[in-house]
Amino acid sequence: MAQGCLKCLKLTMCAANFLCFLCGVAVLSLGVYVMVNFRMAALTPTLDSFNFANMLLISGIVITCVSFLGFLGALKENRCLLLTFFLLLLVLLLVELTVACLLLVYEGEIAKLLEEDLIKGLKNAKGRLGNSTELQSDWDVIQQKLGCCGVNNVTDWGDRVPRSCCWDQCDSAQPQYNQKGCLSTLRSFFEENFLTTGISVIALCIVEVMGMCFAMTLFCQISRSGLNYKL
Numbered sequence: 579m580a581q582g583c584l585k586c587l588k589l590t591m592c593a594a595n596f597l598c599f600l601c602g603v604a605v606l607s608l609g610v611y612v613m614v615n616f617r618m619a620a621l622t623p624t625l626d627s628f629n630f631a632n633m634l635l636i637s638g639i640v641i642t643c644v645s646f647l648g649f650l651g652a653l654k655e656n657r658c659l660l661l662t663f664f665l666l667l668l669v670l671l672l673v674e675l676t677v678a679c680l681l682l683v684y685e686g687e688i689a690k691l692l693e694e695d696l697i698k699g700l701k702n703a704k705g706r707l708g709n710s711t712e713l714q715s716d717w718d719v720i721q722q723k724l725g726c727c728g729v730n731n732v733t734d735w736g737d738r739v740p741r742s743c744c745w746d747q748c749d750s751a752q753p754q755y756n757q758k759g760c761l762s763t764l765r766s767f768f769e770e771n772f773l774t775t776g777i778s779v780i781a782l783c784i785v786e787v788m789g790m791c792f793a794m795t796l797f798c799q800i801s802r803s804g805l806n807y808k809l
Contacts, residue, residue, distance in 0.1 A: 584655075587796045591652035594789070598645035606638025621716055622695040644670070648793065655800050664793040671786045678779060693761055696729045704735060718742035724767075726760040734759070 613631035622629065644666050651659030681688065703717050718740060721727055727743035728734030732755045735743065739755055746754035768775075 584796070584799050587792065587799060588652050588655065591792050591796060592649055594792070595645045595649035595652065599642055599649060602638050602641030602643075602645055604638075605634055606642060609634030609638050621699045621720060622692070640670070648789065651793070652796060655796075657797050657800055660793045660797045660800075664790050664797070667786050667790045667793070671783060671790075674779065674783065674786075689765070693729065696761060697734075700729055700734055704738065720760055721756070724760055724763045725756050726758050726763040727756040728759050729761050730759040731757055 609631050612634060644663065647659055647666065648663040650656070651663050700717070719742075721740070721742040725745065727739070732739060732743055741748060743755045744753045745756050
């Protein structure tokens with residue numbers, strides 16, 4: 579009976595961690611794709627290291643490594659790997675909860691910092707308008723995708739409004755520009771998807787807790803079954 583439970587638990591952990599490993603590879607690949615094709619360094623020059631592509635890369639690497647560790651520990655019935663897997667999941671869970679709490683507590687300060695950095699990035703792009711296609715293309719991408727213009731509104735660009743701000747009569751003497759700023763558009767986007775984000779975070783925490791439970795249960799079951807420590 580004990581051996582049957584051990585085998586079932588082992589197969590469940592292997593299958594779950596293999597799926598997580600595939601998800602990690604997918605996230606990592608997406609991060610590489612975004613980094614190569616959508617460089618957004620001009621938008622937030624100070625926060626360039628915390629851009630979306632880097633977050634995807636870090637998340638993909640962490641998910642891939644942790645899930646591979648759990649898969650290998652379950653497959654080899656190695657108590658050391660299972661315990662390490664358990665501790666890593668615990669650390670990740672604590673880090674996620676800490677980051678979530680900090681984001682809620684310092685929401686105003688983070689929004690202000692982001693606004694200041696966006697203004698700085700726009701000034702850099704406006705100063706090099708016509709000389710640097712990379713800085714301008716970053717803003718063109720975000721303004722075309724979100725249907726916004728500037729940080730707060732179209733006046734942020736002064737008298738040198740890029741074509742990506744135009745939504746109608748772009749070739750006429752009086753083109754129609756998007757009046758809404760990208761900052762308010764981004765804020766609205768996050769507010770509209772706040773519930774989805776919250777549910778996703780809670781689901782992730784539940785998956786991590788279940789992974790911890792499976793790992794510790796398998797760890798204890800291996801000990802009770804009289805299986806010696808395996809290197």
